[in-house]
Amino acid sequence: MEKVLEVKNLHTSFFTHVGEVKAVRGVNIDIYQGEAVGIVGESGCGKSVTSLSIMRLVPPPGKIICGEIYFKGEDLLKKSEKEMQKIRGNKISMVFQDPMTSLNPVYTVGDQLMEPLRIHKKMDAKSARRQAIELLKAVGIPDPERRLNQYPHEFSGGMRQRVMIAMALSCQPELVIADEPTTALDVTIQAQILELLKQLKAEFNMSIMLITHDLGIVADLCSRVIVMYAGIIVEEGTTREIFYNPKHPYTWGLLKSIPRINILSKERLIPIDGQPPDLLKPPQGCPFMPRCRYAMRICKEQCPGLYSVSESHKAACWLLDPRAPAVTWDREGVNFG
Amino acid sequence: MSRSNEVLVEVRDLKKYFPVRGGLIRDKNQVLKAVDGVTFSIYKGETLGLVGESGCGKTTIGRTILKLYSPTSGQIIFDGNDITNLNDRQMRPYRKRMQIIFQDPYASLNPRMTVGDIIAESIDIHKIAKGEERKALIYDLLNKVGLSSEHANRYPHEFSGGQRQRIGIARALAVNPDFIVCDEPISALDVSIQAQVVNLLEDLQDELGLTYLFIAHDLSMVKHISDRVGVMYLGKLVEIAPSAELYDKPLHPYTRALLSAIPIPDPDAAKQRNRIILKGDVPTPINPPSGCRFRTRCPIARERCAEEEPVMKDYGGGHMAACHFIE
Numbered sequence: 001m002e003k004v005l006e007v008k009n010l011h012t013s014f015f016t017h018v019g020e021v022k023a024v025r026g027v028n029i030d031i032y033q034g035e036a037v038g039i040v041g042e043s044g045c046g047k048s049v050t051s052l053s054i055m056r057l058v059p060p061p062g063k064i065i066c067g068e069i070y071f072k073g074e075d076l077l078k079k080s081e082k083e084m085q086k087i088r089g090n091k092i093s094m095v096f097q098d099p100m101t102s103l104n105p106v107y108t109v110g111d112q113l114m115e116p117l118r119i120h121k122k123m124d125a126k127s128a129r130r131q132a133i134e135l136l137k138a139v140g141i142p143d144p145e146r147r148l149n150q151y152p153h154e155f156s157g158g159m160r161q162r163v164m165i166a167m168a169l170s171c172q173p174e175l176v177i178a179d180e181p182t183t184a185l186d187v188t189i190q191a192q193i194l195e196l197l198k199q200l201k202a203e204f205n206m207s208i209m210l211i212t213h214d215l216g217i218v219a220d221l222c223s224r225v226i227v228m229y230a231g232i233i234v235e236e237g238t239t240r241e242i243f244y245n246p247k248h249p250y251t252w253g254l255l256k257s258i259p260r261i262n263i264l265s266k267e268r269l270i271p272i273d274g275q276p277p278d279l280l281k282p283p284q285g286c287p288f289m290p291r292c293r294y295a296m297r298i299c300k301e302q303c304p305g306l307y308s309v310s311e312s313h314k315a316a317c318w319l320l321d322p323r324a325p326a327v328t329w330d331r332e333g334v335n336f337g
Numbered sequence: 338m339s340r341s342n343e344v345l346v347e348v349r350d351l352k353k354y355f356p357v358r359g360g361l362i363r364d365k366n367q368v369l370k371a372v373d374g375v376t377f378s379i380y381k382g383e384t385l386g387l388v389g390e391s392g393c394g395k396t397t398i399g400r401t402i403l404k405l406y407s408p409t410s411g412q413i414i415f416d417g418n419d420i421t422n423l424n425d426r427q428m429r430p431y432r433k434r435m436q437i438i439f440q441d442p443y444a445s446l447n448p449r450m451t452v453g454d455i456i457a458e459s460i461d462i463h464k465i466a467k468g469e470e471r472k473a474l475i476y477d478l479l480n481k482v483g484l485s486s487e488h489a490n491r492y493p494h495e496f497s498g499g500q501r502q503r504i505g506i507a508r509a510l511a512v513n514p515d516f517i518v519c520d521e522p523i524s525a526l527d528v529s530i531q532a533q534v535v536n537l538l539e540d541l542q543d544e545l546g547l548t549y550l551f552i553a554h555d556l557s558m559v560k561h562i563s564d565r566v567g568v569m570y571l572g573k574l575v576e577i578a579p580s581a582e583l584y585d586k587p588l589h590p591y592t593r594a595l596l597s598a599i600p601i602p603d604p605d606a607a608k609q610r611n612r613i614i615l616k617g618d619v620p621t622p623i624n625p626p627s628g629c630r631f632r633t634r635c636p637i638a639r640e641r642c643a644e645e646e647p648v649m650k651d652y653g654g655g656h657m658a659a660c661h662f663i664e
Contacts (some may be wrong), residue, residue, distance in 0.1 A: 024642055041528040042528065042529060042530075043527055080568055156618045158618055159618065180601050182372040185594060186390035186554065186619075187390070187554065187556065188594060188595060188614075188619065189390075190388060190598065190600075190614045191597075191598035191612060191614055191615075192614055192615070194600070195614055196611070211525065212527055214600060215528075215539070215602040216599065216600025216601050216602045216607075217600045217604050218602075219600065219601060219603055219604040219606075219607045220607040222601050222634075239604045240604055240605075243536060243602065243603060243604050244604075253529055254528060254529065255602065257528055257529050257531065257532035258528060258532075258557065258602055259539060259557045259560065259561035260597060261556070261557045261584060261596075261601065262558060268536065268539075269532035269535055269536055269561065270532065271529055271530070271531075271532030271533040272529035272532075272533075273533070275497055275499070275530075282509075
């Protein structure tokens with residue numbers, strides 16, 4: 001399989017008036033053609049900043065400090081702004097979290113949908129319109145001819161998110177970055193959108209990078225999962241490896257803190273105590289150490305590197321070192337759905 | 338949880354309509370039927386969960402029970418007393434007994450007040466304590482919700498989302514209430530923090546014998562915390578049952594679709610199950626469909642559904658649902 005995206009040692013910081021906030025601190029990601037990769041983590045873990053860095057859309061005072069981002073072998077960080085414009089929305093596109101604010105309220109949906117087609121594909125107005133109608137049909141919007149002339153406020157949240165997805169797909173990108181695409185939506189609408197993404201992925205053989213905090217969505221859509229915490233990747237593997245054989249205490253905590261829906265008896269949730277660290281002063285050791293019940297002395301002093309569990313499964317935890325005491329992951333304790 | 342058979346809160350055929358303003362031509366007769374004839378009871382010491390999609394009226398119900406909105410019609414009975422038509426002054430003694438925790442921990446705390454003053458606002462209004470006694474009460478409340486007494490002099494912006502929600506809980510507890518409406522108290526929080534707040538709510542319930550109305554759209558969390566769950570759709574209660582029963586044997590087609598739409602954090606189970614994908618969006622509550630309101634999206638709707646509105650029927654064991662075609 002062809003590698004579509006390769007992120008190497010990415011560091012992105014925000015230079016605020018109180019100091020440098022190190023939002024992303026050395027992230028490596030590979031995405032292959034046709035696969036959906038989920039990036040999970042809590043707010044502030046750097047998952048959105050990673051995706052904005054890939055698009056070179058980090059807002060000031062944020063800056064990419066170092067790293068390489070290869071898209072089909074070309075380093076995006078070496079591209080000029082003009083060259084980037086040819087890639088954004090064309091080869092790589094993005095679906096943002098909030099469908100209410102990411103469409104321009106003063107242009108019709110049709111105008112916004114035709115814009116990338118006219119710019120990137122150099123279509124004339126007529127064929128762009130025809131294509132836009134096709135796209136709206138593809139994402140399941142009824143009566144697309146009429147809908148094209150309407151403004152975003154005439155669409156419901158779910159419908160707007162469909163428009164956003166149609167826009168993202170308009171130039172048949174090779175990679176779609178979806179940043180919490182269903183967070184603002186109701187469950188039944190979320191189910192519709194996820195089904196749509198699955199179907200479109202199969203149809204166009206595109207790659208999806210799905211950023212979310214909802215492990216349920218990842219289990220449903222993605223074949224691989226990357227778990228981020230405090231700006232670094234703490235664990236990555238296939239979806240089955242992450243859900244059935246997690247190795248990092250943070251992943252254990254995430255899985256344990258969500259209630260199981262198919263268990264009839266009532267059981268107590270096991271939260272992760274405390275809060276994520278302040279990235280103004282990222283800790284010297286493992287960032288999860290203060291919240292980790294298995295923490296050892298080394299965890300405070302030195303940040304662990306990624307240990308390989310299998311060819312596809314890696315985790316950054318000192319517990320995986322052969323010298324560490326054996327901590328077994330008790331399956332019973334996990335809140336499987 | 339120590340649920341009794343004594344009813345603490347009862348709503349009978351509760352309706353809350355909002356006038357619709359705006360637009361070029363003002364039609365004074367247009368109303369938004371946020372809650373349109375809902376009947377249920379909440380027992381002492383239990384948690385009743387209320388779920389539904391945005392705009393289904395669940396928040397409006399919570400606020401109307403507390404008389405933060407005055408009901409259009411119907412009855413609200415609190416601990417045996419009809420409070421539907423009480424004025425603000427008559428409501429005062431009841432306000433001490435019923436409190437609310439809001440969804441957004443960022444918007445619901447006054448940024449110019451210290452945490453101590455936020456928590457003590459109701460203590461001051463109800464003249465519960467003064468001076469040292471007041472201070473001791475604040476410290477006690479802060480400790481109860483897992484914060485420390487030195488937090489009393491700080492301002493809300495110094496706290497994280499989870500901590501702010503703890504402040505909101507402390508404020509609700511300040512007047513020693515019997516009943517708390519929890520209006521999406523965890524929706525704005527991160528997963529690992531949600532569990533902290535839910536555990537806190539459960540502990541406080543055990544300790545203080547509280548009764549909760551827990552409003553949320555996260556069905557798995559609602560199932561976890563509630564003894565019974567009510568499902569709402571477009572201003573109507575469509576099904577209500579003990580929570581395990583509802584999740585195990587949902588009767589109403591909307592409940593079934595809603596449950597099947599929950600993403601399951603288990604890749605194998607996610608692949609196996611059959612999802613019921615509903616078509617379209619929720620219709621507007623200004624002009625709801627005739628008959629059964631769910632019929633426009635219902636996979637089993639027939640002609641009768643458009644003509645006749647289904648009524649709530651008892652299917653035994655406290656399981657009630659409103660649909661013409663439940664086998």
